[in-house]
Amino acid sequence: MQCEEIPLEFPMQHQPGTPGQPGFESLMNPRPVSELSSRIPSGKLQGKVALITGGDSGIGRAVAYLFAAEGADVAIVYLNEHADAAETQERVRRLGRRCLAIPGDIGDEVFCRQAVRRTVSEFGRLDVLVNNAGTQYFTTDIMQISAGQIERVFRTNVFSQLYLAQAAVPYMRPGSSIINTSSIAAYEGYPGFVDYTASKGAVSALTRGLAASLIGRGIRVNAVSPGRTWTPLVAFTFPPEIYSVYGHVTPMKRAAQPAEIAPAYLYLASPDSAYVVGQTLHVNGGEYLAG
Numbered sequence: 001m002q003c004e005e006i007p008l009e010f011p012m013q014h015q016p017g018t019p020g021q022p023g024f025e026s027l028m029n030p031r032p033v034s035e036l037s038s039r040i041p042s043g044k045l046q047g048k049v050a051l052i053t054g055g056d057s058g059i060g061r062a063v064a065y066l067f068a069a070e071g072a073d074v075a076i077v078y079l080n081e082h083a084d085a086a087e088t089q090e091r092v093r094r095l096g097r098r099c100l101a102i103p104g105d106i107g108d109e110v111f112c113r114q115a116v117r118r119t120v121s122e123f124g125r126l127d128v129l130v131n132n133a134g135t136q137y138f139t140t141d142i143m144q145i146s147a148g149q150i151e152r153v154f155r156t157n158v159f160s161q162l163y164l165a166q167a168a169v170p171y172m173r174p175g176s177s178i179i180n181t182s183s184i185a186a187y188e189g190y191p192g193f194v195d196y197t198a199s200k201g202a203v204s205a206l207t208r209g210l211a212a213s214l215i216g217r218g219i220r221v222n223a224v225s226p227g228r229t230w231t232p233l234v235a236f237t238f239p240p241e242i243y244s245v246y247g248h249v250t251p252m253k254r255a256a257q258p259a260e261i262a263p264a265y266l267y268l269a270s271p272d273s274a275y276v277v278g279q280t281l282h283v284n285g286g287e288y289l290a291g
Contacts (some may be wrong), residue, residue, distance in 0.1 A: 028181065046072075056076055065095065074098075135233070177219070
């Protein structure tokens with residue numbers, strides 16, 4: 001991918017479905033960039049196994065591709081975007097690695113345990129957990145945010161990360177890594193996404209708590225906080241007047257592509273970050289975050 005290939009504006013999108021679903025990458029125009037053609041793999045995750053939620057599309061897909069290129073077998077968890085998941089699975093296989101696709105709702109604790117067990121049963125181990133999947137609802141009037149919506153957002157964005165960590169830790173060895181996905185929203189605050197903003201603040205706090213709890217086992221926990229990134233969730237949940245110029249407020253004057261976010265996850269998954277614990281890496285195109 002070259003800089004001049006990155007779109008600066010986005011046309012109107014049509015995504016079928018109900019609010020709160022993550023959207024379909026196969027229907028996006030333009031499609032998100034999931035791989036950097038200039039990157040040369042170096043085997044940083046050779047022989048490792050990673051479980052990635054939301055691995056069918058967006059940032060999760062880019063992470064799956066990068067991890068596979070670096071030698072890892074991957075399990076991708078997704079809600080119901082079967083065509084996107086099949087495309088991700090096929091690309092991982094073409095990269096020479098195995099890929100297990102697991103559909104289900106990560107807001108369900110039982111499903112989270114099942115997803116981890118299936119991964120370990122298929123691959124024999126689990127070295128990296130990437131808690132990436134999330135949901136959001138655009139609601140301009142806080143009086144319209146229902147209790148059900150708040151619960152759905154927190155179950156998907158926060159509860160799932162703890163459920164999956166609890167399920168994964170018994171299988172993880174010293175040197176393993178858990179990587180959560182926070183958001184620039186947790187630090188800036190997004191009008192229209194009050195509950196989502198709160199949930200991502202909780203993710204950042206959860207990351208610090210898990211890191212302190214698990215470092216004694218040799219398991220490192222960190223987070224990535226992406227800025228404005230062109231993903232199906234954005235195309236599905238933002239109104240056109242916002243996503244059409246998404247990223248223009250950043251110093252770089254454009255949105256990120258998922259392939260530009262994924263290397264932060266690779267760094268945190270690999271031994272390169274052996275002394276990094278409880279941190280949140282901000283990949284946001286230069287937006288200044290006070291505090």
